[in-house]
Amino acid sequence: xxxxPFEDRREQAIALRRAGKSRLEIKALLDVRSNxxxxxxxxxxxxxxxxxxxxxxxxxxxxxxxxxxxxxAYNQIAAELGVSKSSVSLWVRDIPRPERLSYEECxxxxxxxxxxxxxxxxxxREAQRETARTAAAAEIGALTPRExxxxxxxxxxxxxxxxxxxxxxxxxxxxxxxxxxxxxxLRFLDAAGVNRQQIHYRVYIHETADxxxxxxxxxxxxxxxxxxxxxxxxKRHNPKTVRKNVGDNYHGCxxxxxxxxxxxxxxxxxWARAAMNGTNGAF
Numbered sequence: 001x002x003x004x005p006f007e008d009r010r011e012q013a014i015a016l017r018r019a020g021k022s023r024l025e026i027k028a029l030l031d032v033r034s035n036x037x038x039x040x041x042x043x044x045x046x047x048x049x050x051x052x053x054x055x056x057x058x059x060x061x062x063x064x065x066x067x068x069x070x071x072x073a074y075n076q077i078a079a080e081l082g083v084s085k086s087s088v089s090l091w092v093r094d095i096p097r098p099e100r101l102s103y104e105e106c107x108x109x110x111x112x113x114x115x116x117x118x119x120x121x122x123x124x125r126e127a128q129r130e131t132a133r134t135a136a137a138a139e140i141g142a143l144t145p146r147e148x149x150x151x152x153x154x155x156x157x158x159x160x161x162x163x164x165x166x167x168x169x170x171x172x173x174x175x176x177x178x179x180x181x182x183x184x185x186l187r188f189l190d191a192a193g194v195n196r197q198q199i200h201y202r203v204y205i206h207e208t209a210d211x212x213x214x215x216x217x218x219x220x221x222x223x224x225x226x227x228x229x230x231x232x233x234x235k236r237h238n239p240k241t242v243r244k245n246v247g248d249n250y251h252g253c254x255x256x257x258x259x260x261x262x263x264x265x266x267x268x269x270x271w272a273r274a275a276m277n278g279t280n281g282a283f
Contacts, residue, residue: 192264
């Protein structure tokens, strides 16, 4: 067979290829010993459609070339497209290696990568947090009056006004910026037998904030009579201070005070003592 002129063998190889024969079959039929010789015989003849794999990666192929032209390295392209580095090499190796990126461009691309990562990751993490919060809330359930007294007394001992040996003042004043904590303390006062008409309120807020909106907010949270709210206390603005508590969600702090409360203060002191020490001893 090797004595057959090259052109005749080439015609036979092309005819066999067009007839649907595989390269392996053509090599056997024409007694071709090497792939190099077969490549010469089939030069210029496109492979039949049945030999082509589905082009599922065409979009990623084109994107890889675009990224390479923008200066991305092989490992960056592979990570960006979720493919192997070897695939990237096959797709873009004919493109000259790009010039080294500037420091500013590297920082820009790094920041963009971080942004896109957290764009996908943040919702997933928030879902995990919410699952944990929901499970924890189910463990607590509805508080009994006793549990409410314990929780309220501890909250007061953390955030409330306390009597000192050098300044004996048995008053009940509780301040916080969290609406949920304020509502917990009001429920605690209910459990302690305090009439809500004994309570008055005062908003503490920066003078640069929307004071009127904050007053409306706390009035709605507490459900109190507007007459129970005292004039708001304004904190003077310090231009050197960089405050983070700004914007529509900033409502300042609310102070909850109880009239004629010496006996209540002493009871809170006892509840807190028992909860923290488990005894009737001193703190």
